Amino acid sequence: MVRRMSERFCYRCGISENEGGPLIDGLCQVCFRKENPVLLIEDEINTELCQNCGSYKVKGTWVDPKTYNLEELIFEVADNALIENLALNERVKSIKIAPREELEEIEELSIGTAHVSFxxxxxxxxxxxxxxxxxxxxxxxxxxxxxxxxxxxxxxxxYVRQTVCPRCQKFLGGYFEAILQARAEDRVLTKEEKDEISKLVEEKVDEIMKRDRMGFIQDTVEKEEGLDFYMGSTAAARKLAQIIRDRYGGSISEAYQLIGQDRITSKEVYRTSVRIRIPKFRKGDIVCDKKGNVYRVEEVNGKGMLLKNLLTHESEHKDWKSAKRDEIDTIEHERLEAMTTSLTPREVQFMDMKSYETFELEKPRFEVKEGEIYKLIKVKGRYYIEEKK
Ligand SMILES: [Zn+2]
Ligand SMILES: [Zn+2]
Structure with a gap:
């Protein structure tokens, strides 16, 4: 009698290794797969999204959704929850999410690899x-x-349920961390400036909130002298102040106000005011420098000003540093209109259109025509030709 000493059998179903093998850990191929399932995900998964902003948690952190279409958003949140809760056999070391058609085609995989479709x-x-x-x-x-x-x-x-994310809880509760104050130096902001700055801030805050979820604007308060933006984060207030300065120039300062004590750490809690003061100069202003040159401001921006020298009618750009160095400042002046009544090689005679008084000016380097009306500016008793009327 021949005894096949080497013949082994599956301990679970009894099939011989010849038929159902090779055995793995004493199990036939079918029983090995049954005893070692790979898909260990729960039957039910609960997740939530913020009913105020649509954000949801990805690996424990609240993130903004890719879509704000409610139906798409629900699927986005559910897909994410499914992937995050995808529990697999510990021997699976690498997972690939694949479309179903791709999964159908797969016949071979390396050890420790899984492809999943849902x-x-x-x-x-x-x-x-x-x-x-x-x-x-x-x-x-x-x-x-x-x-x-x-x-x-x-x-x-x-299951996708509704909740309110921590950021929106703070937002809806009226929370703010900093006040961004938009002002102008030595004057109040004009209506146009207020409108422009509000628009700029609204545009940029969306971008900022992509990186700083607390960068929301809680409230905007219009004051006579300027605008106050109540902000959810100091960093966002600072960033917006820089954006305003890049557009208009000016200076940024911060002030801190003690608002209380943290109940847990008993540390003092401060609120930051970030103040951006845009320059006092505006297009059309008449300014002079320390040497007495008189200019009309043609343009104001983050880098500096474009100035038209009223004596030569040449334009020059002054960055903010040189403007400060040259002590550019507004100057008292009168505006008048006058007609050129005669021209000589050296002089121009003008007649004031209101008083009909005549006066002479040194003939300028730029062209002046007889019989035309000009806008003039009088600074410290001296006349400058601003432009033809
Ligand atoms: Zn078996
Ligand atoms: Zn929210």
Whole structure:
């Protein structure tokens, strides 16, 4: 009698190794896959999104959604929850999420690899909690002696509920951390400047909030002298102050106001005011420098000013540093209109259109025509030709 000493059998179903092998850890191929399932995800997953801003948690951190279409958003949140809760056999070291068609084609995988596909089977997303049933499908190899891949399917229900994220809790509770104050130096902001700055701030705050979720504007208060923006974050207030300075020039300063004590750490809590003061100069202003040159301001921006010298009618750009160095400042002046009544090689005679008095000016380097009316500026008793009327 021949005894086949080497013949082994699956300890679970009793099949011989010849038929159902090779055995892995004493199990036939089928029993090995049954005893070592790869897809360990729960049948039910609960997740939530912020009813105020649509954000949801990704790996524990609240993030803004990619879409604000409510139905798409619910699927975005549910997909994310599904992926985050994708529990797999510990022998799976690498996972790839693949479309179902791609998964169908897979016949071979390296050890420790899994490909997963999931797709919604049925759902209702018209009210909360939204419910989505997914079919999750996986192919994987976890052992070198495996002849066939693991191939498992499971129905998983994802519940999407509504909540209010911590940021929106603060926002809805009226919280703010800093005040951004937009002002002008030595004067009040004009209506146009207020409108422009409000628009600029609104445009930029969306960009800022992509990186700083607390960078919201809680409230905007219009004051006679300027604008106050109540901001959720000091960093965002600082960033906006810089954006305003880049546009208009000016200076930024900060002040701190003690508002109380932290109940837990008993540290003093301060509120920051970030103040941007845009320059007092505006287009059309008449200014002079320390040498007595008189200019008309043609343009004001973040870098400096474009000035037209009223004696030569040449324009020059002065950056803010040189403007300060040359002590550029506004100067008292009178405006008048006068007609050129005669020209000589050296002089121009003008007649004041109101008083009909005549006076002579040194003939300028730029062209002046007889019989035309000019806008003149009188500074410290001296006349300058601003432009032809
Ligand atoms: Zn078996
Ligand atoms: Zn929110």
């Amino acid at each position: 797709q919604p089977l049925e759902w209702h997303v018209e009210y909360f909690p939204a419910i989505i049933n997914y079919e999750v499908e996986i192919k994987a190899r976890i052992h070198e002696m495996q002849k066939e891949l693991h191939h498992e399917k499971k129905i998983v229900t994802v």
